[in-house]
Amino acid sequence: MHMCRYSDRFSFSWTGSIPLKIWADIKRYFTLTALITCAAYSHASDSVFPYKSCFEASAKKFNLDANFIAAVASVESSFNPLAESSSGAIGLMQIKWPQTAIELGVVDKNDLTDPCLNIDAGASYLARLSSIFQSKLFALAAYHQGPTKIKQIDHIPRQSVIYIEKILQEEALITESNELSRRSSCNLMEFQASSRRTHHPKLRFQHAYQWLTRNHTFCSTPELLTIRNRLPEIMGTADAKGELRFLINNAIREKSVNKK
Secondary structure: OOOOOOOOOOOOOOOOOOOHHHHHHHHHHHHHHHHHHHHHOOOHHHHOOOOHHHHHHHHHHHOOOHHHHHHHHHHHHOOOOOOEOOOOEEOOOOEEOOHHHHHOOOOOHHHHHOHHHHHHHHHHHHHHHHHHHOOHHHHHHHHHHOHHHHHHHOOOOHHHHHHHHHHHHHHHHHHHHOOOOOOOOOOHHHHHHHHOOOOOHHHHHHHHHHHHHHHHHHOOHHHHHHHHHHHHHHHHHHHOOOHHHHHHHHHHHHHHHHHO
C-alpha cells in the first residue's frame, strides 16, 4: 500500500522571535505543502479519485467495496485528511482519538492524518462492525453513534437513518462514476456465507439474491450451474418459489446469447 506520511514536528534556524499566530500559520503552510507533495507522488490513478489506491487496497484487505469505504470518507470528512471534529474524530474516516484509534492499532495520534493509514483503520472498523451486527445498515449506525449504543437500543435511531441515507447516496454516485474498481467475484463459499448471515428465510433470500445480482456476471457457466444445483442444500425453504434458480437460469441464457 502507498503510505503518505508527514510530521508537524519540524525545525529550522531563526535568530529572532516569531509571534505565535505567525508560527501557527507557518506550521499550517508546511502541513498543507507536505500533503500536496505527498499526493503528487502518489500513484497516477489517484488523480482520478482522491486516495484511490488507498481505498482499493483497504477494500481488498478487509473484503469490502472500495466505493462503500469512499462514501463513508466523503460523508465523514469530505475527503479532508486534516479534518478534526469537536469530539476528537480525526482524518478522512473520522477515527476517534484515543479510544477507537488505539483499539484499531493506531497508537500515535499523528498517524491519523496519514490518508492511507486512516482509510485502513476506518475500513478495519467497518469490517469489524459488519461482522458484529451482520448488517450493513446497523454497522453504519454503529460507526455513526458507537456500537455500545446501538447494541443497547437494538434499533437504528433517526439521526443515524439520515446519516445512512447520505452514505448510500454517496456510494451510488461513486459507483456510477466508475472511478474506483469494484471488488467482485464468483465464489461458492462467499455465496454460502451471504445466505447464512441469518436464519430468517426472507432475509436469507434477500442476502442471496443481492449477492447473485451483484456477482453473477463474473461467474462462468459451470460456476452458475454449481450454485444452482446446490441451492436446495444452501437455501432450504428460503427459495421455495424458485426465484434464485430463475435468476441463475437467466444469467446462463445471457451468457449463451453473448457467445453467439
